[in-house]
Every structure is written in structure tokens, then in C-alpha cells.
Amino acid sequence: MTTTKTKKPTVVEKKLISLADIVIQAAERSKDPTLQIPIRALSNVAFNEKKGLIEMGSKKQERSFFNVGMAKRFMQTVLVADALSELQRADLTTSLREIYYRTKHTIKDSHENTFDAQDESDPVIEDLEVSLAALREELHVSAENRGSIVGPVIFGDDGDRVDCSKLGKGGYSVPSIVEPEYLEIRRCTADFVLLVEKGTQWNRLSEDKFWRRYNCILLTGNGQPPRGVRRLACRLHEEHRLPVYVLVDNDPWGYYIYSVIKQGSINLAFESERMAIPKAKFVGLSSADPENYELPRNVGIKLNDKDIARAKELLNYQWFKKPTWQAEIKRMLASGLKYELDALANKDFQFLTKKYLPKKLQERDWLD
């Protein structure tokens, strides 16, 4: 562990220093210092059908200093690079927010701040990740811990043994960085991973000890799962050959969460390889479920304009082109309703644990 820690930063730090070299060399030749930053947008991603992954294309944007529109961004990029290299030297890990505060100051002889809000520094860090091909973990930047895990798995975290089957109903809080050098999977006897969108439903399943009965790992990301949760699911899938099932709300955002887990996201397409689980399955809530499970119409919510627009966008994504998925989304649009997982409580408080999931898993009623 310690060996990798001292070795890796040097590589990353060299990459960060290369930024300063770009500036110095351009200045020597009276050229405009310019950084090449891969574009993180739909226009620069492609769906690799063979691998089942969203991959980043080769399109790059130039960020030059002597361009009024980009000057500030350029300056911010160099500042963040400086802060990141400081982290490398001190061998510390920090949060996005702390990077923001570290780099924020008022520019000399003016009343302008280098950064006005965190949403200016966050994308700069992502830019650096992509353009330096360094992972966020390698840059020693972590996000807030968001996500919980419970089930028959034992981790080694900073030398501590964490047995997730002995952590009550609260479970283990998934760290932001779950690379092997930070988090070790010591033992795993589970049969599958169930990734739940919402913390409330994860609580229900945990309280009902669903994982014990079905010998599975329960994972949640409280909404769009953060990188740590995705990476952990991916590791469990790859290292322990566990199938991953995804349980989300029946709305366009739920579909998209599933697709991010399965194929990777547009914004972080460069990390798909590490994060995506192309074999993940969608167990629910499907637009066919209300009928199959006799959910009354009155527990549905009318799709609003945004939902409809988003659903139509999904229909056009290459990775939703499978006929089953087209039918799934079109069925939702036709019904004009969306359903939350919580709506299952309309039948019974334990309907999810006792009826819905057992039936789904037994019937292998899922979408790929």
C-alpha cells in the first residue's frame, strides 16, 4: 500500500507540472499558452456496442490564455493544478470543496475573486482529470461519502476489518475512494448485488434483513450513485463475479441511473472502463409493473414536461435502442404516469421485501 502511494503521485505530479511547462514554452515562443481538454459532452461520446460501454471520443477543446472568454478558466486551471500538486507533495486527500477554498483568493489590485463559487472549481478538476488522464483518486480528491452497503462482505479499511453483515441496519458508509489500495475486499460470500436508487428503500430492505434471506449485498447511492458506490459495485462484479441488479424509480431519471451504472455516464465517459457494469440488470420499477403488481393508478404521478422531454432524449440514446427498452420507455410515456418505489407501500409496508423482489428474482423478470 505504502509503496504504491509514494510511486503514483510522482507520475501525477509530473503531469501537473507539465501544465506549467506548456505556459513557459508558449511564452518563450510568444505563443498563446493553450491546453487541450477532451470534451465531456454527448457530442464526444460513442457507445461501444461490443463492450457495452460509453466511450469518450477524441474531440478536444482548446483552452487558451489570451482569449477573453477563456482567460479566467485558464488561470483557474493553473491554480487548481497548483493546489493538486501541493496535495501530491503533502500526500493528503481532500474534498472538492476544500480545493475550492484553497484556491480562492482575491486577485491582487482588484476586487475580483479567483473563484466565486464551487461550481467554478469542480469542472476544472474534472477537466484536469480528463486531460491528464489521471483519476480523481490519483489526484487525491474525494467526494462526500454518499452511499451505504450492507451484506455478507468483509472489507479492510485502513487496517480495520469491516464486516458488513455485522453493522446492524445502518451498514457501512461507502468511502469516496474505493481503489484496492484504499479499500480491500477480504471476503465476499454473497450471490449478487442489489443496487437501490433510494436510501429509504434500502433502509426497508436492510431492516427486513432481505440480504440475509437472499444472500446478497445491498448497496445504495442515495440518488445518482457517486463514483465510490459505482466503483465498488464494479469491483464486486469483476473481482467476485457477482451479478448486479438495479432497483430504481419508474421515471426517466431512474432509467438514466440504471444506464449510468451499466454503460457509464456522458460526463465521466473516460472512466467507463473502470466504473461501468455492462452486465447489470434492471429489475424495476418497470412501466409494466403497475399492471403486473396491480398498483392502483392513483399512486402514480403525472409526467411533467421535463420528464417527457427527458424520456424522449433517452429514446434517442444509442444504449437505449434495444427493442425491449424502447417498449419500456414508450409504455411509460403512453401511460403518462411515473411511479416511485415508495408507492409499493400502498399494497403493504413490506410488499417490496416480501412480494415484489422475490417474485421478480424468481421469475427473472428484468431488463438487460
Add this chain to the structure above:
Amino acid sequence: MAKQNASDSQARTKSPVTPPTPEPAAPKKTAAKQAERVTAVEMGARQREISVSEFFTKNRHLLGFDNPRKALLTCVKEAVDNALDACEEAGILPDVTVNLEVATSGGPVAASQANRFRVTVTDNGPGIVRQQIPRIFAKLLYGSKFHRLRMSRGQQGIGISAAGMYGQLTTGKPVKIISRISPKAAAHFFEVQIDTKKNEPLVHENKQIDWEQPRGTQVTLEVEGKYQKGRASVDEWLEQTSIANPHVKLIYRTPEGETKEYPRTYHELPPQPREIKPHPYGIEFGMLLKMLQDTKSHTVSGFLSEDFCRVSPQLADEICKAAKVQSSANPRDLKGPVAETLYKSLQETKIMAPPTNCISPIGEKAILSGLYKQIKGEFYTAVSRPPAVYRGNPFIIEAGLAYGNRPQDQNKRQQPTMPKAEGEGEEEDSELARVIRYANRVPLLYQQSACSTFKAVLSTTWKNYGLTQSRGALPGGPMVIFVHMASVWVPFTSESKEAIADYDEIQKEITLALRECGRRLGLFVRRRERAASEFRRRNIFELYIEEVVEACNRLKGGKLPKEKLKEQLQKIASTRTGGQKTDHALGKTGAGPEGLPHSIIVTAEGIEGETALATQIEADQATAVPTAEPHLQEEKQANVVPASKRKVATPSPSEPSSKKVKTTPGGKSSKPTKTTAPRKPK
């Protein structure tokens, strides 16, 4: 109408209990009838003349005495208007002192709490002959201005006597007047009141006194009022007066004991407006009938050509022919339908527009001077429209603008007090423009939204000139919009002279003047913006270079030759932001007045445009010793402004005549080398 109402109400209030006085001539009266009928005779007994004074005692709001605050302003205004009119007519550069004192009896009261004031207005005018003093100050509708068509501040001869009457009504104090017509003559002191029944003056006191002033008039009124600063206050009115009358030296002692001095910044009297005869298009039928009776001519054609302007004897004959009236007929014999056909053919005949030399506009330079003196801005411009005519009355519209903040004020604002925290943005500047309105050089403070000038400001699309403007609102920005209407007869919406009526011709002229001002402002604003954005660009790079260099240095472990990198980057920045071109746009190379006519531009480096005017004001304010160089300015302007053909096309009123200079007290002569005639633009 009023009489009718009065008798109606009397009839109604008559109670059935009190028996009516027996009427000798009431044969129709029946005993059974309860409600009493009033006979014509009875009514006739009650009908009597109402004197103007009585009428205005009851209807003081018509003259601007609605509330104590406005009344105080009206008193000051009437006295100052009179003073200025008198000085200008006599060809004297006016020095006016306004003294406002608290006159509440008992202990000392704060000015804002007091309800009684003593208004004293002193001028250096020609004075008033002793015999006329009582009637001028204590008889309504008495004056020199009503019966002639000539541009002046006062129009009806009501103002000052109404103010006196208001004082008499509210405090019981007479009007006190001191007047002296020459250093050799004695000064006379009068105390007068109005006999409101007869509308005749009552003289309480009349004596010769010693007075320190060699010539002039002093009026003292004691009135009920309320002194409050801010909008529509005496202070505001006097300040605006000084903007439109930069040739006046005004000293104002506030009730709070402060002395405000508005120096003279323009040392030329406005040209004397000439009196004109009425234009046929401007009269109504009843007026024509009266003129037919009053004329001194013995023939109709003589009457037409003598009593009207722009009617030649030939044209008079033509009109007679068209109206089928003997041109040799006696005008006094024309009555009824014959007079009416004459009136019709007068209106239908094509008659030249009235002469316009009867109007004396303030002039572009004087407006600039006034605005520059009183309003702190960075851009000033002024436009005088050529004369136009509404209903036979000639008029001139003038407009001006003062825009922006002085560079030094801008800098002050931009000083960062402390670094900004998250969420602390720039504060929105939601200031709206201010409109200052004038009629014959008198500021109008009330009823802004009813005024034609204000409507024209609103209907102008200021967005075209680089300003912000919400729908149906004033344009945004630190700006003062100046609009002046000069006319022999300004059509006010009411007797209290608060708003200009909405004639199409007037509206059109105001709009045209505002547009011209706007165009110049637009040019200025756009140029400033272009330069500012270039400046910002360069500024951005200069700011960020430091940051980038520091960060690079830290990345390189502090081993970087920082100064070298900084220099290299700065060189690139300079070549990329247009180098000298930007310097030029920023005015660093000292380029000219940016080709904007009749404008002053204030930059951090100095003043551009009509610099002579501005520097003179600065000098005046610094030394308080006025030096008049009108010709120098005139020449300068002709050089600077090749575009302003309009100015030349304007008939004589603004013509600089050397005789004006002679009337300047103290006889300050222009420098002999500079007194060349103004060069005509090509």
C-alpha cells in the same frame, strides 16, 4: 355657471320653517305649495359681481397654493420670475438673492417644523416707478405681460399679487417692497395689501428710506408654508432655475441658515425677445370680433395687415375678396355671419408662419454651461431645435442631457472595500433618469406625468441609444434629461403653470430634440463601451498573468525566473489587445472631442468638446471672477462642429451680437485678437 350653482344651493338650503319674505311680484305662488320658488327678481337681488381677488381667495389651488409646501415654493417662484423678467427686459445680468426665514412667533423653531416663513427676494433690476408699486404687487391681473405676445416667464400678471394675497390671507401681513430705479433716485418703501372686494391695492406705508443697493427691487412676503427639502422643494426649484439660467447669479439663504451660491457661468444675456402681433391662425372667432372693435384702422384690409403678423396689404385684399367683404369697409361694422366668413377665410388662406425672432432660446452653449455647472456627469450635450409653430404661436424646443458619473466618482465607487464573499455580487444599479422641465426658463416641478415633455421622454426609445429602459418607464442610468419650451405663449394645462399641454407639434419637436441628444449619447456610450471592453480585456490578462505566473512558479517548485515569464506574457497580451488602437480609444493619446457637436465629455484626463465653456466654469468657480469671452467660444464651436448646419439655419435668436457684450455690467470686453466673426461652417 358659478352663479347658477350658488343660487341653486341657496334655494335648496332654504328651510320651510322660515317663512320667505313676501314677494310683491309673485302672482303664480300658490298657498298649497310647500317648496318655495325663488323668483327672478329675488335671484337678481343676490346676483352680483365677483372680483378676481375674491375668486382666487376661494380657489387658491388654481394658482399653486394648494398646500403649505407648494405655496411656499409658489411665492419664491413668483418673486424670482418677476425679478428675472425685469432684469432681462432692462438688459441687466441678474443678481438675485433669495432669503427664506422662519417667521413663527414665539421661541425659535426648526425650519422643518415651522409653519410661517418670510420670503425676501432682492434683485439688481431696473426697479419700479413709485406710482406703479401698489398696483403691481396688490392688484390681480395687472401687469405688462398679458397684452403682448412676447416671451417672458410671467404671462398673466397674477403671480406676485396672488402670492401677496396668499400671505395676507394666511398671516395678515402686508407685502413689503423696497424699490430704487437709479443710484440718484431715492429708495421707496411700501407696505401694501389687496382690497379683495374691489381688487384694488391698499397702501399701508409709503416712505423714502436709505437702501444700500444702487438699483433694484426687494419684495418681502410673510406666508404660511412648510419647508421640506427633496422633490419639488424650493431648493430644487432654485437649483433647476440656475441650470436653465446660467447667466443669473443666485444666492439662496435657506431657513436652516445655509447659504447656497449659484455662480454666473454664462456671461451673456439671452437675446431680447421681440414682441409680435398675433398670427391669424392663433386666434379664435371671439377674439377676432374683439379685435375688430378695438382696432385703430379704418378699413378691413388695414386692420388685417396692421393688427396681425405675416399679413401683407395684398394678402389682406385677397382675404377680403375670398370672404366677400369690401376691403375698404369699416372693421367696426363687421358683425355676425360676415365676420364669421372673414374668420373662415382667414383660417383657410395660406399665411406664412409667424416670425420666430420673438423667442429667445437658452442656447446650446448656455444649456451645456448650466448642466455642467450643476450636475456632475461625464457626458453633456444640448440641442436647440429650429423654431416651430403651434396654433399660430411660435415656439422653440431645447433639450439637453447630462449623463454618467465623473471619473473621480467612478474611481471612488470601484475602490474595493473588502474581498467579496461567495454570493456577494455587484449591486444592481437601478437608478432611473431624472427629467427636468422648463417653460420659458422656469422649472416645472409638479404634474410631471401630465406634461408633454415627460410623455415625449417616455415615448423615446432610449434602448436605441445604449440605455436600458423598461416598458413605459424612464430610461435607466445616472442621467438628467433637460427639456425646455420657449414660446410667446406656453400652453399650460392649468393656471398654476405646472405642465405643458400636449399639442402634436410640440410633442413632435420635443421628440426630435430628444432623439438628437440620444443619438449623441448613444455614440458616446458605445464608444465608451468599446474602449472599456478593450480595457477590460487587457485588464483581465494583466490581472491573470500575475496569478498564472505565481502558480507556475509553485508548480515548478519555486525555481522559475518569474519576471521573465511575466514580461513575455505581458508582451503577448499587449499585441493581442490592439496595442495603440486601444490606447487611442481609451483617450490616452488625447484625441479630439469625438466629433460630437455641442457636447462636453469629462474623462479622467480632462474635458473634451466645448472645453472653453467648461474650463471657464471651472475657472469661475475657482476664482469667482467672471471673464466673458463669448466670441472665443463661438469661434471654437464653429471649428469643432462642422456638422451643425442646423445651428446656422436657426433664425437670428441665438446670433451672437456684440451689442449684448456691451450691456454686460462692468463692461468686460472680449480680447481684441479673438473678436473675429464666427466662422461659417462649410
